[in-house]
Amino acid sequence: MPTSPTPPRHVRVAVPVPALESLTYRVPPEQPYPVVGARVLVPLGSRVLTGIVVELPDGPPEGGTGHEGESRDDAPARPAPAVAGNEIKPVIDLLDSEPFLPSEIVQLAAWTAEYYACGIGEAMAAAMPPRAWVESERYVRLTDIGRLRQADQRGARRDLLERLTDGRPRRVGQIASQGAGHATLLALAREGLVEITMPLTGSAAAFRTVRVATLTAQGHEIAALDSSNCAGARLGGRQREALALLAGAPDGLDTPVLAQHGIPSATLARLAGLGLVSFARRRLERDPFQTGASTASDNKPAMTLTLEQQAALERLRSIAGAGAYGAALLHGVTGSGKTELYLRLASEIRARGRSVLLLVPEIALTPAVAGQFRTAFGERVAIQHSGLADGERYDQWHRIRRGDVDVVVGTRSAVFAPLRGVGLIVVDEEHDGSYKQEESPRYNGRDLAVVRARQAGALVVLGSATPSLESYQNAVSGRYTLVALERRILDRPLAEVRVVDMREEYAAGGPDVILSRPLREALLTRLERAEQAIVLLNRRGFATAIFCRQCGATLECPNCSISLTVHRAARRARCHYCNYSLAVPKACAACGGAFLEQTGFGTERVEAEVIEACPGARVTRLDRDTIRRRGAMARALAAFARREIDVLVGTQMIAKGHDFPFVTLVGVVSADIGLGLADFRASERTFQLLTQVAGRAGRGDLPGEALIQTIHPGHYSILHACRQDYRTFFSEELSFRQAMRYPPAISLVNVIVKGRSSQQAMQDAGGLVEALRRGGAPYRVLGPAPAPLARLKGEHRAQFFIKGTNRGAMRRALLAVLDARPELKRRTIVDVDPMSVL
Ligand code: ADP
Ligand code: ZN
Numbered sequence: 001m002p003t004s005p006t007p008p009r010h011v012r013v014a015v016p017v018p019a020l021e022s023l024t025y026r027v028p029p030e031q032p033y034p035v036v037g038a039r040v041l042v043p044l045g046s047r048v049l050t051g052i053v054v055e056l057p058d059g060p061p062e063g064g065t066g067h068e069g070e071s072r073d074d075a076p077a078r079p080a081p082a083v084a085g086n087e088i089k090p091v092i093d094l095l096d097s098e099p100f101l102p103s104e105i106v107q108l109a110a111w112t113a114e115y116y117a118c119g120i121g122e123a124m125a126a127a128m129p130p131r132a133w134v135e136s137e138r139y140v141r142l143t144d145i146g147r148l149r150q151a152d153q154r155g156a157r158r159d160l161l162e163r164l165t166d167g168r169p170r171r172v173g174q175i176a177s178q179g180a181g182h183a184t185l186l187a188l189a190r191e192g193l194v195e196i197t198m199p200l201t202g203s204a205a206a207f208r209t210v211r212v213a214t215l216t217a218q219g220h221e222i223a224a225l226d227s228s229n230c231a232g233a234r235l236g237g238r239q240r241e242a243l244a245l246l247a248g249a250p251d252g253l254d255t256p257v258l259a260q261h262g263i264p265s266a267t268l269a270r271l272a273g274l275g276l277v278s279f280a281r282r283r284l285e286r287d288p289f290q291t292g293a294s295t296a297s298d299n300k301p302a303m304t305l306t307l308e309q310q311a312a313l314e315r316l317r318s319i320a321g322a323g324a325y326g327a328a329l330l331h332g333v334t335g336s337g338k339t340e341l342y343l344r345l346a347s348e349i350r351a352r353g354r355s356v357l358l359l360v361p362e363i364a365l366t367p368a369v370a371g372q373f374r375t376a377f378g379e380r381v382a383i384q385h386s387g388l389a390d391g392e393r394y395d396q397w398h399r400i401r402r403g404d405v406d407v408v409v410g411t412r413s414a415v416f417a418p419l420r421g422v423g424l425i426v427v428d429e430e431h432d433g434s435y436k437q438e439e440s441p442r443y444n445g446r447d448l449a450v451v452r453a454r455q456a457g458a459l460v461v462l463g464s465a466t467p468s469l470e471s472y473q474n475a476v477s478g479r480y481t482l483v484a485l486e487r488r489i490l491d492r493p494l495a496e497v498r499v500v501d502m503r504e505e506y507a508a509g510g511p512d513v514i515l516s517r518p519l520r521e522a523l524l525t526r527l528e529r530a531e532q533a534i535v536l537l538n539r540r541g542f543a544t545a546i547f548c549r550q551c552g553a554t555l556e557c558p559n560c561s562i563s564l565t566v567h568r569a570a571r572r573a574r575c576h577y578c579n580y581s582l583a584v585p586k587a588c589a590a591c592g593g594a595f596l597e598q599t600g601f602g603t604e605r606v607e608a609e610v611i612e613a614c615p616g617a618r619v620t621r622l623d624r625d626t627i628r629r630r631g632a633m634a635r636a637l638a639a640f641a642r643r644e645i646d647v648l649v650g651t652q653m654i655a656k657g658h659d660f661p662f663v664t665l666v667g668v669v670s671a672d673i674g675l676g677l678a679d680f681r682a683s684e685r686t687f688q689l690l691t692q693v694a695g696r697a698g699r700g701d702l703p704g705e706a707l708i709q710t711i712h713p714g715h716y717s718i719l720h721a722c723r724q725d726y727r728t729f730f731s732e733e734l735s736f737r738q739a740m741r742y743p744p745a746i747s748l749v750n751v752i753v754k755g756r757s758s759q760q761a762m763q764d765a766g767g768l769v770e771a772l773r774r775g776g777a778p779y780r781v782l783g784p785a786p787a788p789l790a791r792l793k794g795e796h797r798a799q800f801f802i803k804g805t806n807r808g809a810m811r812r813a814l815l816a817v818l819d820a821r822p823e824l825k826r827r828t829i830v831d832v833d834p835m836s837v838l
Helices: 103-115 120-127 144-152 155-162 172-177 181-190 217-224 237-247 255-260 265-273 307-321 338-351 367-380 390-402 412-416 445-456 469-476 502-509 517-528 603-613 632-641 682-694 716-723 726-740 758-775 807-819
Strands: 010-014 023-026 039-044 047-055 139-142 194-197 209-215 277-283 326-332 355-359 381-384 407-410 422-428 459-464 481-485 496-501 532-536 545-548 565-567 572-574 581-583 596-599 619-622 647-650 663-668 705-710 747-755 779-792 795-804 828-832
Touching: 010 039, 010 120, 023 039, 047 103, 047 120, 103 120, 103 412, 103 445, 120 412, 139 144, 139 172, 144 155, 155 181, 181 194, 209 217, 209 237, 209 255, 217 237, 237 265, 255 265, 265 277, 307 326, 307 338, 307 459, 307 481, 326 338, 326 445, 326 469, 338 355, 338 367, 338 422, 338 459, 355 367, 355 412, 355 445, 367 381, 367 407, 381 390, 407 412, 412 445, 422 445, 445 459, 469 481, 469 726, 496 502, 496 517, 496 716, 502 517, 502 705, 517 532, 517 603, 517 663, 517 705, 532 682, 603 619, 603 647, 619 632, 663 682, 682 705, 682 716, 682 726, 705 716, 716 726, 747 758, 747 807, 758 779, 758 795, 758 807, 779 807, 795 807, 807 828
Parallel strands: 326 459, 326 481, 355 407, 355 422, 381 407, 422 459, 496 705, 532 647, 532 663, 619 647, 663 705
Antiparallel strands: 010 023, 010 047, 039 047, 139 194, 209 277, 545 596, 565 572, 572 581, 747 795, 747 828, 779 795
16 A cells, blocks of 8 residues: 655664664654654664664654654755665664653763764663663553543554453564554553553563462461361471461561471472462562661761861752752762761752762672662662662663652662752762773763763762862862861861881891781780771782792783782682683693792782781681672671671772771781882872771771881872872872873873784784874874783783873874774774773
């Protein structure tokens, strides 16, 4: 049947393919014109992919969404769209009648793709909940409205509704293929007569479930009978016990709970065999805080703000009061009560009917802040972080999308949470490196938070005791309002920091000393007083290298240019970059000699040393190796909070926002390991780590002390960290960055080219560098040189930097050069505003 010709209708679609820009497709006449943010199925080569509509080159559909086959001859003249291939391919199916991603989020993701020079589909993917890309099966079912209005419908619409009257969900494909078609179905969905859902296919594992046993009707009868009755008497003691327990639980009991009561699953199975018990599965809504360390006491009386807090709140409130975009840097020393300010601001913003987004570096590592939000706002909080199973994350995402919550707490990707009416975004520990995603899209969640706040007309508060140079510079230059908290709550003194010069320790005790004499003494004193201590070394493992005393060879990773770390408990030598490992060898692979020596040390060794130095102490280690098991981290922190552990040994993960009032000593072993790295942020990172970890001591009524072991006692980042003097550190570090032309003095793009051989990588990088220099634009190109990690996961890597003040020009020039060499583009990593250049 010929339909009247309709003007072409196009959409631009982001598909999840690396480094690809959006593609143009045409919408067949029988399909409605989609809205921005809707998902579509589109062909790409031989594949069919889910994409997101990011732009409507033919203008928005009128009246919200277009109707089937409606002619749009009023559409304005349009420019010829960019095309995927030679002809414009059609959209295969429209998956949503409403935006799946709200348009603000589509905008934010598009901004991300542009700024960080990645494919738009990659950026959209970062904003999507798990499983949204997969074409899992969609189901349609009748809604209550649909049932009420069914009788008024005619023709295809009526037929379709009739096939759903039994209330059972049907597969969309099945319903749509039988006459009515997608258009009718989507129209009905828009009007709310049917509901289309996307269940998670084949992913029961995405949710944690538990088996629940309930009594059947017969079971109830038997349970009600006296045990002397012959029907009951045939049952064993355990079986009767199980019936009695279940009779008292109308909703049934979880099998693990029954097991705790001494009822094994075999007993339940036998009862089920007799028809007395039935089973069902119930989904566990796992609350991330259930097992979390409640490090802050839960029943705190409502506190009166200190004068300093009050003044800070006043200033933040006045910025928020304008109801327009505003940015503030809250620079508050450790223990100055920043969290309380976040909470008060959040409740004020909520009272004004706007929503709140709180970003934290890593929930497992900083449970306190997130936990307090949860306590304060209860059910209105959704949690978004990568530690959740897919199904849980999917659930939380949809709760936010539906508007069931108005507070979202999450890690960096939560900056894309589909929260409506955002009025406040808080970025806690804004300097933290985990806000930067180290894979494409390489965005910084903190910086996107600022972009999102500007978009939403919201207040963004960046909080830290040790702000990043970038943020402090923005505050100094007036782009952000600087709000400072200079004092700890109750005027508790900052920990007294002492430097231990390890050169003296080596002179006295030999080169193998790990714990200095002052640190040993301080640990023993804490144990006597029943106080707690934290010992930090930012390197895990037992020994950091194995070398042969006969031929001098060191044991390197075959895939990466890095030596293998010895993990004693696992008895393996492991690469911390690619995870390659082998059993710790007994002889040198190069010369066969049996004189292998282990050098360097990590947390595993420090743990052993602490145990040896402090007989009887309860010592626990926290690092990536010990927290592999889910919940291990939270359990250890909770035990530490309950004072069941005396000394906590760990990597930087124990330096973060924990609040343990009985910790009065912090020891830092090898404070300078970070300083040796060829990274322009090495000093900044060392300063932050030392200041933060020193801030863990003396947060209760007892004064704290920090001991910092170093062989560079005069280095400025160590000196200023000891005095906890941020401002002096900032000005010295800023002059270093200005002199060396590093951020924030200029903008930096780090480019890494991967190749099969080092020559290939260097040559290809050289070609790009030359092309960039020919551009003659206002930037400088440095390099290429072999990357500090010249080989990683079997690939050789060459590196160059682009430095300049016009980030946009730098990015455009680089993309132009890369687009001319698509094969090379695939092997190139572009990192705009890199956190680390290693
Ligand atoms: P920060 O995040 O700045 O390091 P916290 O927010 O963790 O500091 O606050 C440190 C401690 O002080 C916490 O135990 C907190 O409950 C407490 N606290 C905060 N504000 C007050 C106040 N006004 N009065 C009493 N205690 C407070
Ligand atoms: Zn490796």
